[in-house]
Amino acid sequence: MAAWLALKQLLTLIIAYNSTALKTLASKLKSTCKAEKAVGLAAQQCGVDASIVYLEEPSSSSNTFLINPQIVKRSPETEMKPWTEFCLVLPPSLKIELLRDSSVTVEYNDLTGERGTRTFTGELSRAVQHEMDHDRGILIVDHSASLTSLPPWIASLEADSHDQRQAVAFRRSVACGVECQDRRKLAKQSRTNTKRQDVLDLSRQRSRLYGTSEKAVQCPPPPIPCI
Structure with a gap:
């Protein structure tokens, strides 16, 4: 037993x-x-x-x-x-x-x-x-x-x-691996960071992870919001 x-x-x-x-x-x-x-x-x-x-x-x-x-x-x-x-x-x-x-x-x-x-x-x-x-x-x-x-x-x-x-x-669960953790870290930073250059840098990092375009690059200058 x-x-x-x-x-x-x-x-x-x-x-x-x-x-x-x-x-x-x-x-x-x-x-x-x-x-x-x-x-x-x-x-x-x-x-x-x-x-x-x-x-x-x-x-x-x-x-x-x-x-x-x-x-x-x-x-x-x-x-x-x-x-x-x-x-x-x-x-x-x-x-x-x-x-x-x-x-x-x-x-x-x-x-x-x-x-x-x-x-x-x-x-x-x-x-x-x-x-x-x-x-x-x-x-x-x-x-x-x-x-x-x-x-x-x-x-x-x-x-x-x-x-x-x-x-x-x-149960077919999956763990949050290294790439997943990197994405979460970037998402957390983007929610708490208000500096425009930092947001742009985060967008570039995220685009490399996801293979997408860098959305922040197309944002107009302040004070017009990027939507």
Whole structure:
């Protein structure tokens, strides 16, 4: 029961990048993933309270560590793909049919703390969503349509909170990434800044972010308002 509850916990964000402990954990995740012939592995599956996901690229020799990953963009809901999944922390005979976004864009830190962004499609999209579910304490059983389709012992553990956990599993939220935060910062500045040159500079910055024209450039000189 304690182990089951541990799998349901939100994980702690990593702040000590490029450390010996983090490198050791990353090495163990990689070796465990290879030993299990898995596409990906989350630290939580190994009993480690840390937001880190390892992905092994199936078609190349490269591999990816995602530290503190967050999804900042998803493909349209109408393009979601059906998958049949199993999980290393559950009985191998247990398979769940579920839907995953066909593509997701993820912001993350690498082992040195450098920020990166990557869009995943196909099997890697499925894998990264599965592993990031672990980060928020969600298992594939939480995607199950009903408790009756689960083994009795799992159904009994899930009975009290399955509806709530299913709602979390189905939630397609996106985080406000670096670009989004930059836009919010510019919007806040433009609401509080009354200097005309500053407004013009903000307009130019915003146009670069959004790929639009610089509206403030066409504003007439004061006191005529720009509308």
